[in-house]
Amino acid sequence: MLKLLRSLVKPKQLATTEAVAALPPPPVAVSAEGSDDFSVTENLLGANGLPVLNWDAAQQWVDGVEGEAAQARAWSECERAWLEHLRVALGPEYRLRELDTALLLSTLEKNVAEATLAFVDKTLQRVVRILDGVAHVPEWGHDILIVFDDDDAYYKYVAHYYPEAGEFAGSGGMYINAGCGHFVTVKADLRAIEPVIAHELTHACLSHLPIPAWLNEGIAVNTERRLCPPPPPSSAGTTPQQMHARHQKFWGPGEIQQFWSGKSFLRTDEGNELSYDLARIIVSQFGAAWDRFRSFVLSANAEDGGASAAAEHLGVHLGDVVSALLEQGPSAQWAPNPAAWIGAPERGAFSAG
Incomplete structure (x- = not known):
């Protein structure tokens, strides 16, 4: 699928506009049986000239709809209605x-659009297969992709x-x-x-679990790399040995508590990058024995950083694992210590650009 999508998308190639009939105007309201209409x-709301739905208001209306199936339909219709209004605002070429559960708003030619939708749909199926016995596909909402x-x-x-971000650095999405x-x-x-x-669909399939951020992000990074392998590192890139040295220099007893609580993933310095990499390494090692790892994931809780579940299902102490990776002597200071955390622990699935 990746090869198909890449063969269809050539950034410098001029696309011909697909001839389509005039589309009906976007809906002014969404209906649900037994409830008042929701005025779209x-x-x-205005997003620098582009429409964004007030999702708090939409959620409040959906909550008043009777029955889970009807609520799911109502939410999906709100998503479609918003995208139709955004389509009009972006211009007549957008479709x-x-x-299935994927929605695409773009000016892509039909064959490219279909390949893109198929990639999203196929990726979700592959995530479910990889995370055997752990993944759960959310019953509400679509997987939405907007291509400007x-x-x-x-x-x-x-x-x-x-x-407040000001000028944005180059972003691939x-x-x-x-x-x-x-x-x-x-x-x-x-591309x-x-x-x-791949990363965010993994998070969506883990959203039903109360797992700690490091486990959530570690699973997502490993799944992402399996489905979309990164290019080989260039000669000017960081070597594994250099990365290991960075980990050893950065992580101390205070920083590791931020890692276990998930707060280090919110840092704006190198601690952010190193948090994702440390989570990747730990999950890669634990996930090698899938049956045991699955039991661990299903039992792990953010409240203790997954410590009790790791001891029960993996037979390891998380502090010992990290101290060994950092080539430090075993010490209780490397283990999750919720009493030392500031605020509630994070569960992961952080937005990133």
Whole structure:
């Protein structure tokens, strides 16, 4: 599927506009049996000239719909209605397409759009297979991908969610987890969104579990790399030995408590990168024995950083694992210590660009 998508998408190739009939106007309201209609137009917010639905208001309306199946349908209709309004705002060349749980808003030619939708759908299926006995596909909502034609529209939209970010560095796309989670990218960077999709679909399939952030992110990074292998490191890149030295220099007793609590993933310095890498390494080692790892994941809880589940199902103490990786002597200071944490532990699935 990756090869098919890459063969269809050539950034410098001019795409011919698909001839389509005039589309009906977007819905002004969404209906659900037994409930008052939800006004879409009255709940649209401005995102630098582009419409964003008030998802808090939508959620409040959906909560009043009777029955889980009806609520799921109502939420899905809110998603579609918002995307139809966004389609109109972006211009007449944009089209909204659907395949199973995937929705795509773009100007991509039909064959490229279909391949993109198939990639999202197939990736979800592969995540479920890889995370055998652990993954659970959410019953609500779609996997939404918005492909903007150019950088201006993309950054104008993204700036709504990150108003204090100022100038954005080059981005291959991101997942925006705000009310209604969705992927965004630019047409020229379509291939770069693939690992982001794999990573975030993994998080979605783990969202039913109270696991700690390091486990959540470690599983997501390993699954992402398995489905979308990164390019081989260049000669100028960081070697594994250099990365190991960075870990040894950075992690101390205080920093490791941030790791176990998930707070280190929110750092804005190198601790952010090193947190994801340390989580990747630990999960890669634990996941080699899948049956035991599955039992561990299903039992792990963020409240103790997964310590009791690791001892019970893996027969290891997390502090000993980390101290060995860092080539430090065994000590209780490396183990999760919730009493030393500041605030509630994080569960992961952090938005990133």
